[in-house]
Amino acid sequence: MPIRQFQAQRMVAPRQFKPIENKPVVIEIGAGKGKHALLFAQQYPDTTLYAIERTREKFDAMQKQATLTPNSHFHPIHADALPWITHALYPKQVSTFYILYPNPEPHNSAQRWLNMPFFEFLLSRLVEGGQIILASNIVDYIAEAEQQLLQVWKLPYEKQTIASDSSRTHFEVKYLARGELCQQLVMTKPQHYTTRFDDFMPLNGVNP
Numbered sequence: 451m452p453i454r455q456f457q458a459q460r461m462v463a464p465r466q467f468k469p470i471e472n473k474p475v476v477i478e479i480g481a482g483k484g485k486h487a488l489l490f491a492q493q494y495p496d497t498t499l500y501a502i503e504r505t506r507e508k509f510d511a512m513q514k515q516a517t518l519t520p521n522s523h524f525h526p527i528h529a530d531a532l533p534w535i536t537h538a539l540y541p542k543q544v545s546t547f548y549i550l551y552p553n554p555e556p557h558n559s560a561q562r563w564l565n566m567p568f569f570e571f572l573l574s575r576l577v578e579g580g581q582i583i584l585a586s587n588i589v590d591y592i593a594e595a596e597q598q599l600l601q602v603w604k605l606p607y608e609k610q611t612i613a614s615d616s617s618r619t620h621f622e623v624k625y626l627a628r629g630e631l632c633q634q635l636v637m638t639k640p641q642h643y644t645t646r647f648d649d650f651m652p653l654n655g656v657n658p
């Protein structure tokens with residue numbers, strides 16, 4: 451079934467939204483308490499990283515950790531990723547999106563990222579050759595995402611098994627400790643890939 455078009459122009463800006471500059475960035479969606487984001491910021495201190503988390507208590511934990519190791523390139527964001535990305539990001543600005551263990555409601559397939567009309571908008575923000583890294587412990591989620599990549603989005607990807615001693619996020623640690631299979635899809639945006647949002651400029655806090 452074809453995916454309907456995301457209504458980007460209808461997105462209301464997150465509270466206290468601040469526009470960003472049009473410079474290369476890495477984005478983490480659903481960063482939780484920020485374990486991966488903090489590790490990333492330590493490893494790549496010169497790369498600009500926005501780590502978005504909508505749950506207040508998790509965001510607070512991430513922000514607290516961030517203040518302990520100040521890094522002017524690391525920006526924890528308390529917001530829902532959809533409006534924040536629509537208002538903040540420029541076409542072809544993002545080198546990597548991380549979506550690590552998103553855990554959708556099992557019965558709500560519309561919540562899964564590759565089933566969402568918004569995924570097309572996400573692809574428009576990615577630079578050619580840029581990547582989306584989606585990790586999950588839910589085998590069916592990965593399998594369904596692969597089908598969407600092949601049938602709808604037509605993107606090249608690699609499926610990887612996460613090493614049993616990996617510890618990038620709190621959820622990854624928990625699932626691997628239980629002996630669960632954790633996998634990730636590394637999707638790449640090819641040269642000349644087009645979307646219906648390639649000319650859509652960020653709304654920059656201007657509401658519909």
Ligand SMILES: C[S@@+](CC[C@H](N)C(=O)[O-])C[C@H]1O[C@@H](n2cnc3c(N)ncnc32)[C@H](O)[C@@H]1O
Pocket residue numbers: 479480481482483502503504505508529530531532550551552553619620621622
């Ligand atoms: C299962 S947790 C995983 C957290 C972290 N990535 C980890 O692996 O430990 C999923 C997180 O994604 C966040 N999340 C889900 N949808 C989101 C959205 N649209 N915008 C921002 N955060 C979102 C939830 O609040 C939750 O903290």
